[in-house]
Amino acid sequence: MSQASALVVATFSRRMRLRQADGIEVDARIKGKLLRPVCGDKVIAEPIPGESDWLITDICTRHNVLDRPNLRGKTEILAANVELLVVVAAASPRPDWFIVDRYLSAAAGMQVPAAVVFNKTDLEKQDASTDTELQDYSRIGYPTLRCSALSGAGIDALQEILAGRIAIFVGQSGVGKSSIINRLIGGEQQRTATISNKTGEGRHTTVNSMMLTLPCGGEVIDSPGVRDYAPAFESASEVMRGFREIEQASQNCRFANCRHLREPGCAAKDAVNHDAISPRRFESYRRLLALTEKLDKRT
Ligand code: GDP
Ligand code: ZN
Numbered sequence: 017m018s019q020a021s022a023l024v025v026a027t028f029s030r031r032m033r034l035r036q037a038d039g040i041e042v043d044a045r046i047k048g049k050l051l052r053p054v055c056g057d058k059v060i061a062e063p064i065p066g067e068s069d070w071l072i073t074d075i076c077t078r079h080n081v082l083d084r085p086n087l088r089g090k091t092e093i094l095a096a097n098v099e100l101l102v103v104v105a106a107a108s109p110r111p112d113w114f115i116v117d118r119y120l121s122a123a124a125g126m127q128v129p130a131a132v133v134f135n136k137t138d139l140e141k142q143d144a145s146t147d148t149e150l151q152d153y154s155r156i157g158y159p160t161l162r163c164s165a166l167s168g169a170g171i172d173a174l175q176e177i178l179a180g181r182i183a184i185f186v187g188q189s190g191v192g193k194s195s196i197i198n199r200l201i202g203g204e205q206q207r208t209a210t211i212s213n214k215t216g217e218g219r220h221t222t223v224n225s226m227m228l229t230l231p232c233g234g235e236v237i238d239s240p241g242v243r244d245y246a247p248a249f250e251s252a253s254e255v256m257r258g259f260r261e262i263e264q265a266s267q268n269c270r271f272a273n274c275r276h277l278r279e280p281g282c283a284a285k286d287a288v289n290h291d292a293i294s295p296r297r298f299e300s301y302r303r304l305l306a307l308t309e310k311l312d313k314r315t
Contacts, residue, residue, distance in 0.1 A: 021076065024057040026226040033226075034061055034070060044070040051075060055225045055237045056096040056182060080126045082184060082245060094241045095184055095225070100177070101130040104187035104196065107140040112188065113149050117300040119186050120158065121258020122247035131159040131177055135192040138164040152294040156261045165195035175200065178234035182227070184242050193243050200230050249308050259301045261293050275305065 022034035025041065032044045032053060044061055046053065051072060053059050058076040078096045086092040101123040105111040116132060123130035132153045134146060140162075150160045159177050163170030174196070185193040225239030249255050252275065256263055262284045266274055270281025276298075287293040 019060055019062045019073070021058055022061050022070075023227075024053050024055055024059060027053070027055055028224050032059075032072060034059065034072075035227075042070050043068065044072050046072045052093065054081075054093050054096050055227055055239065056098060058097065080128055082126065082242065084241075084245060085248060092241075094239065094245060095237045097182060098126065098128050098184050098237065099181040100183040101126070101128050102133055102178075102183055102185045103130060104133045104135055104185055104191045104193050106134065106187075106191035107136040107143075107146075109188060109190050111146065111149070113296060114300050114303060115188055116149075116153075117258070117297065118247050118249075118304065120153075121249065121255060121304065122186075124258040124260065125247075125249075125254050131161075133174060133196070134160070134162045135165055135196060137162045137169055138167050149296070152297060156297075163196065165192045165199045168199060171196075171199055175230065175232040175234070178230060178236070179232040180234060182235045182237060184237050184245075186242065186245050189244065197228065197236055197238055200236065201228050202231070249304065252305055252308055255301065255304045255308050258304075259297065261287075262298065262301055265293060277302065277305075 020036060022036045022042075022044075024032050025035045026033035030046055032046065033041055034044050035041050042061075051074070053072055053075050057078065059072045060074040060076065061070040061072045064071050080096070080098055081093045082095045082098055083091050083093045101119065103116050103119040103123075105113070105116050111134070120130050120132075132150065134150060140146070150162070154160045161170055161173050161177070163174055165171070178200070185197060187193055225237065225241065228236045228238055230236060256266075256275075262276060265284040265287040266276065268283035269276070269279065271279055274282055274284070276282050276284040284293065284298070288295050288298045
């Protein structure tokens, strides 16, 4: 029996589509009940004699996961092996930069590079505050760009950022994530892809998560769960990791465990006072820390 590693490119419940090393795609089911592969997973699979289905026998070590607690309090994994997290904000609904910061923190927690995309520039009135925010993100190392899924402006620049990587799009509902993805793939066709329901029955179901190949060579993992993803934070150290400029400044704080609140000799606060750190980002940090600590006390 020939085992091979393959990439999960679409899922519908426990039905999977795999892309093999040679690019050929096959449908697959999963051995046993314990394995739960998701889009982006690299898996070990083998052909099933006499069937067109393959059988997934193992999941290779994941580099990272996008996960969230589900209603039963268990952790649900939405995607794996993500290489870029694109945080989308827009001219409308009114941008909430605190939410953008939360997504960027989640990316840091996943150890995934992130970019900030500001969509619906066609609706934008000259707004200096958006410039300032985008510059602040760019200053701390996040690629940023403006685009319009409607007019196509800025989409080329976005393609360049996405080229050769497996990305996901996150952000508030209504900012245009689906529209941007449609624009990138040149229509909706690919997104209504189906997966055979059961061998031989010829029935097909619409997938609930899939990897879309972009003309630029990049890939986007798309699903309602990924698009609706909202990060949850569990610890103060997790929050701190998400604010790289604060973390960097903190090397000069008097106390090694400084949380940059009321401690004396706080280099992060100094940096804010000298405009080396954005006061708005610092406020986000404090807000997120306070939220996390409230959680800490409750549990
Ligand atoms: P999602 O919830 O983030 O996936 O957002 P959608 O892609 O569903 O878009 C929400 C709404 O914004 C829809 O009515 C889109 O037509 C609209 N929209 C998306 N991108 C743009 C854009 O660049 N400009 C304008 N004017 N509207 C947009
Ligand atoms: Zn400090």
